[in-house]
Amino acid sequence: MAEHRVKADVEMPSANPLDQAEPLEAGSADNTTKKANPQDEILPGDSATTKAEKVERHGGTSNGDVSTDFEPPAPKRRRVEQEAGSTVAAGTEEQPTRQKGVTPIRKEFLVSVSRAVEHSHDDDAAEASGKTAQPQTVGGRGGKKKTQGGQNHNRQFGRSRDEIQLCMSRAKVDEFAPSSCQFGEKCKYEHDIRKYLKDGKRADLETFGSICPVWEVKGKCSAGWRCRFAGSHSKEVEREDGRKELVLVKKEKSGEQTNGEDDSEEEGVGVINIISNAVKISLRKKHIETARSDQYLKWMNEHNQDPTNGRVRPELKAEPGLVDDEGIPININKPKGDLHDKRAGYVEPPFRASEKRRIYYGPETPVLAPLTTQGNLPFRRLCVSLGAQVTWSEMAMGLPLLGGEKGEWALIKAHESETAPPAYSPKTPVLDYNHSRDSKFGVQIAANKPWLALKTTEILTTLCPQLRAIDLNCGCPIDLVCRQGAGSALLDSHAKLEKTLRGMNAVSGETPITVKIRMGTKDKHPTSEKLVQRLVIGGPEAQEHGEDPCGVAAITLHGRSKQQRYSRSADWQYIADCASLVKKLKSERSKITDTAREPDARDLPASSFAGTGEGLPYFCGNGDILSHVDYNAHLQDTGIDACMIARGALIKPWIFEEIAQNQYLDKSASERLAYIEQFARNGLEYWGSDEIGVGTTRRFLLEWLSFSCRYVPIGILDELPPKFGDRPPAFKGRSDLETMLSSGDYRDWIKISEMFLGPAHKDFQFQPKHKSNSYEIEAEG
Secondary structure, three states, X not given: OOOOOOOOOOOOOOOOOOOOOOOOOOOOOOOOOOOOOOOOOOOOOOOHHHHHHHHHHHOOOOOOOOOOOOOOOOOOOOOOOOOOOOOOOOOOOOOOOOOOOEOOEOHHHEOOHHHHHHOOOOHHHHHOOOOXXXXXXXXXXXXXXXXXXXXXXXXXXXXXXXXXXXXXOOOOOOOOOOOOOOOHHHOOOEOXXXXXXXXXXXXXXXXXXXXXXXXHHHXXXXXXXXXXXXXXXXXXXXXXXXXEEEEEEOOOEOOEOOEOOOOOOXXXXXXXXXXXXXXXXXXXXXXXXXXXXXXXXXXXXXXXXXXXXXXXXXXXXOOOOOEOOOOOEOOOOOOOOHHHHHHOOOEOOOOOHHHOOOOOOOOOOOEEOOEOOOOOHHHHHHHHHOOOOEEEOOOEEHHHXXXXXXXXXXXXXXXXXHHOOOOOOOOOOOOOOOHHHOOOEEEEEEOOOHHHHHHHHHHHHHHOOOOOOEEEEEOOOOHHHHOOOOHHHHHHOHHHHHHHHHHHHHHOOOOOEEEEEEOOOOOOOOOHHHHHHHHHHOOHHHHHOOOOOOOOOEEEEEOOOOOOOOOOOOOHHHHHHHHHHHHHHHHHHHHHHHOOOOOOHHHOOOOOOOOOOOOOOEEEEEOOOOOHHHHHHHHHHHOOOEEEEOHHHHHOOOHHHHHHHOOOOOOOHHHHHHHHHHHHHHHHHHHOOEHHHHHHHHHHHHHHHHHHOOOOOHHHEOOOOOOOOOEOOOEOOXXXXXXXXXXXXXXXXXXXXXXXXXOOOOOOOXXXXXXXXXXXXXXXX
């Protein structure tokens, strides 16, 4: 039975405060765990952020060269001891006291530390590179040993592939169909379907009723014979000559089954924002130009001014579209005879901030934060089904998007459930807000230069018109991102950031622009108040040159600095100060009016406060929200419009249900297992039901379980509310399943995945992104 373990910061006390009969013993590292089939190379489908993380983890280069000088970090430890004065004399009633940093668990669910250690495994030993760590003593921690923190810098993966790979020309055709392989007899892949099914692939899965989830929904499966549920959509038929043929079948329609072949490229079930390979190739070859961005950048560099009113206003030519009716890319800057001559004279002014499609944030719209790795489509789809009202993509890097990289454009895909409007029940209606035109899903991008942000914005809004908004990431603390000048590095260049956002607004058409920031780059030196003021009313440079505010529709502040990363608690008092500042900026506008520098009302976004049209952006807070109590308290105490939830949603996705119902929900182990099953089904429908798709689904399921295992059931807590910084002592659940779901051992996570995805492939290897006993987990983009 999997159970939590507790280790000591320093020497363990001789008496066990949880069970006096059981002495405390220190756990020993398990150095016997064998690694299997390490894979550290950068894969073709990896997004730019994932590539950067791999390079950062392995200490190598972008081609996957791994440094062997890694020293694994020592595990973080939590000392379990009673606070002074907690011992109660015999015969008196024991008064519960909440110990700082320790999750208060009811006594009957606690287990002895020695027993927990006996049934646990040391992830640090299991994942180490074979070298002995040389720890450093961290001052002020009582001699606590620490090296490189909680992240596993030597992370390795295996792979999931068929033993014999079937040629793609045979994957979706019947057995007797003529071969269409362009390589003929020289093809290195298998063409014999029977041989492939017998020796090349593993046996069909028996989960989900032995029925392919993709075929069940779409009536056909893009994996064909490679599907791990191929038996559910294939059969053997006897022909007139007596030969028996294996054929693929479509799902029953009009009471009949029909044989069929589908050569078209298949996407996941209900997926939108799909960009064709032809467009990606055209992006890679730079055949698709960005006219609006080019004109704006040219104007910005030349500092031209409109002589009629003294304001800077470039005239951006209308853009007819990047692809024609047949999906063939159009180079909009190259003349095309008479057609070009007829439209050359048309000039369309850019959308002003007030003319853009309105969005809405309110107490009834909890936001799912952009989450690196974990914020994938299947997980977002699960959160939407549980009540998430606004969702964001994983952070996508601008340059790979402009280069047409497949892995980066995969981050832009969304599920059709994310196109529905968010909840809307404001006390005062928002001016000119069309609820039916709003949607849940937006895209977050990262860029280090104004030209990159502008061109990425224009391409996205043209190819994906259904986006709710485009968010510029100014909060990512990943070193490889910040060293390039993107992410949190933009917080040191306020004027540059303001110009970038103003330009993005100019080229984004009707799509609103938002921004996500942190308190600053350095700990204890916050700069967000100055930045927020600049974003709302414009900086001194903009006011001096008569430029209008940048017109962002929303600002989200994460209550930590870049240096702080994800350690310690988020500073909600500082978030409250910034929210108060936004409300006070209306009076600042009065001062601007006195100096004849009143901003153009058309360049001001819709008000987020009381829907009065005062031209203020929405202001949202982010950090350490684990329950509806946290959510409501922050809304009431800080004056923000909505809260963005990150790790809290990973630990318990039903937090959105709790917010909607305004109560704690004590989910049973079977209910939690049902959510895992739903994720597995979502993953198979999106990534595919073949061996590779099953392996990808398993990998991302395990990534999520590395967070969800931290959930402590409400029913066994001694005090509420739960807190983010608390770590649980060793405990058991109310059932064996609940205990396993709370296990920090990744081998238990693999066992859970096998309930729905079958036994893991012999070459599959998973190691946690972070140590299971590390609570400073990085998640947000």
